[in-house]
Amino acid sequence: MTGSQTATRASARPDAVCAAAVDEARAAILDDHVGEHLGVVAEGERLVTHYFACSLPGYKGWRWAVTVARAPRARTVTICETVLLPGEGALLAPSWVPWHERLRPGDLGVGDLLPTPPDDERLAPGYLQSDDPAVEEVNWEIGLGRARVMSRQGRTETAQRWYDSDHGPKAPISVNAPANARCGLCAFYLPLAGALRQAFGVCANLYAPDDGRVVSVDHGCGAHSEVLVETTAPVDELPTVYDDGEVEPVAVDEVSPVDDQRSADEERSADEE
Secondary structure, eight states: OHHHHHHHHHHOOOOHHHHTOHHHHHHTOOOSOEEEEEEEEEEETTEEEEEEEEOOTTOTTEEEEEEEEOOTTOSSOEEEEEEEEEOTTOOOOOOOOOHHHHOOTTOOOTTOOOOOOTTOTTEEETTSOOSOHHHHHHHHHTTSOOSEEEOHHHHHHHHHHHHTSTTSTTSHHHHTSOTTOBGGGOTTEEEOSGGGGGTEEEEOOTTSTTBTSEEETTOBOTTOTTOOOOOOOOOOOOOOOOOGGGOOOOOOOOOOHHHHHHHHHHHHHHHHO
């Protein structure tokens, strides 16, 4: 049906009477922002659409479309419809995206509710046997209290997201840490349970930037428990050596004991006065 309509439109020639009804088509537009006539397109036998430019601010590239028709052997046309349509270069609103596809991590606020759909691929019914022993253990410990648990796909997507985040091996703080300062060898690293235990754990170092967060086993930072600061060898202090090879001798006039006594008496007399 669509192909037949397209062929008819491409092969049909505009009806002369309908194509000449430019003024009638313009008058059918009940808006003041109507520009020049852009052309006419044949939609079918005795059925054409006139296009007019739209001068409405903010609607650049849009055009008015007025479809007119006439009955066989009639000399007057009938207005079928008028509509504002986007043309080339028209400013259009982005395609509508469902809310669950627009949602991004961190969008959930205080008091917000985020229900998961019944067919969420990240979840699986709690009564199904899981391939992760830790999931089975938790299920039975709580007496099947959880209606759904994470599926294999959900755990895989979570692991990949964690690994690619700032808590994985490619984080700047991890790249610049010593090569042997990996979380898997740190005393503050608490491994997760189940299948994720092989790749992830929780940092428990108060002074580490990832404290309380899930980190990969090959993540690293400078707060590693086994990181040692390289110490330099102490410098031995050598005894002081005097170089008397450059000592300049100074001649001193000899003073007789009589002159020394006379100088002492003069000083004592001056003090008594």
